[in-house]
Amino acid sequence: MDFILIFDKKENMVHFKSIFLFFALLTTTLNYGQFTDVINSNRPGESMGGFSVGKTVFQAELGFYGIKEKHEFLDYEADGFGSELSLRYGALLEQLEFNLDLQYQKDWYNSDVLNETRSGLKQTTIGVKYLFYDPNKKPEGKPNVYSWKANHRFSYKSLIPAVGLYAGAHINISDNPFSFPNEPTISPKAMLITQNQFGKQVLVINIIADKIATDYFSYGYIITLTRGFSPRWSGFLENQGIKGDYYSDGIFRGGAAFLIKENIQVDASIGANYKNTPSLLFGGIGLSWRFDKNYSEIMLRTPKEKKGKDKKGKDKKDKTKKRLDEVDQEK
Template identity: 50%
Template sequence: MKSIKISLIFLIFTFTNFAVAQYTEVINSNRPGVSQSAFSVGTNVLQFEAGPYLLKEEHSLLNYEVSGFGADFAARYGLLFEELELNIQGTYQNDTQTYNSSGTPTEYDRGNFKNLTIGAKYMIYDPYRKAGEEKPNLYSWKANRQFKWKSLIPAVAIYAGANFDTKDNPYTAPGIEGFSPKVALISQNNFVGGWVFVINLIADRIGTDQSDYQYIFTLTHSFNPKWAVFGEAQGIISDFYADELFRFGGAYLWNKNFQLDTALTFNTKDTPSVLGVNFGMSYRFDFHKDKEIDNGIPARDELRMQERDIQRKKETDFNSNGNF
């Protein structure tokens, strides 16, 4: 255990010189999807994400159905470095499983954590780290909005955590209990026009009789500063449970620290079929302080000055030409 701690500390300090995460003016939530973004919430930011859901499953071969509810939750905190985030994530579900194979249906009430994980995420590469040094083109609004090839290079983060499963959990394979490791590789592309593409590659409950491997692809598009929609595909590969889940939904930014969201989850098979709907919220307590850049101006104010210069140039072009 001591050698693992030493290796983790060495890994964190090794990558410190290669990545600079970006604190955002508005809340940066992982909801309503289940993937993690590559970016942390920012130092001294405490963020809570939670939401209830309703679930319906039907298994055609085993002739059972499940009806119930649950809640997803997460607490995230940016510690020490802009790149580092500590978090706890989990899902608690309560349902009734009904077997219809006999003449009289048999019901079983269930309730437990489907997953409960404590971990840390660290961004090892940020292609946007020099964005503050790249001055906008004040003479061309179009140049500042066109596609940039370097946007194909993603930000990359790694995640390591530990699951905790209780004994006789109805949502895990028999014999699964105690702690087990979980790791993930995360990439994120931020494209012009409000498009964000996130990939998660996950190995879960490593070394147990329920070693799960997952991929999650999430595409998000913001129409304006308030509204965003997303689509997500999640693949699960395991001897205990395998599936391909799809999610669609949206989020509304109530204010810079508070977000509301909803999503629909379904699959395309009947062993079992899955249908779920969730509603949720995210809220952050923002104690972040900006670092100053070389000219003595906080990075956030420097960015605002650049945006102001672009806006003034746009207004000048519009007044003189009637278009951009």
């Protein structure tokens, strides 16, 4: 149903029509780049979104978690806590992002033969991400000013994802109690990233090759579905799969995030795996903060519609105006 049918007074109809036409033309004339009005954080999930934070934008994502680990076959238990820090910076190009991921963990390991306290940098990863393709960079065209339904029907274009690539490397700090035996100092990592927007839902898929060209090579995926429930609240569900000769697993996560300000977000999450070699149970909270004072908006203008005439030789612009007048008269 068109919005024009819900107004009882002609003056309200004209007022609404003017506002709708203004915003419709505005959204099709200007198309912004990577930067969004509110912070776009990878937390609280473990997947990486396809878009960068924006050129000259700095973003920090900090989290604290508790973890319980139990291995049925090796007969040990480990209980501990940790912190995660991701630093992201957009530089050189709007689509380019450099990032550093750090994870520190301390736990108490207990078994029949060994009891010890372990602590250290469990993960240190540096990398770069680049968005190769954004299907929304070019608008589909002008909206239908007569029908709300026509402008909000399902678009098959939403099935085409944004596509990014990530390349990085793990740096194995010496005396790391959480690393594999004789793990190399540098282990390459690569990732294919896709991201779809389906209304209030965002689907992110990561296809990962980890510790490439080492004895501990693994491959896997992360699928994250996020939904916005209000301008401030959002929730997510996530599934991660890992396959390797030394470690394989399947992990499920869920949680929510709350937007305090346009550049500050807090979150909470919980997760577990489905196996017992070892079994994992963990939960945490986090904070994301963005500094964007140096950012300058990048606007891409779409070509203006060329004026033309219909088959009767009348201007199309005049024909559109006449149609709007007819709608007013019908009211």
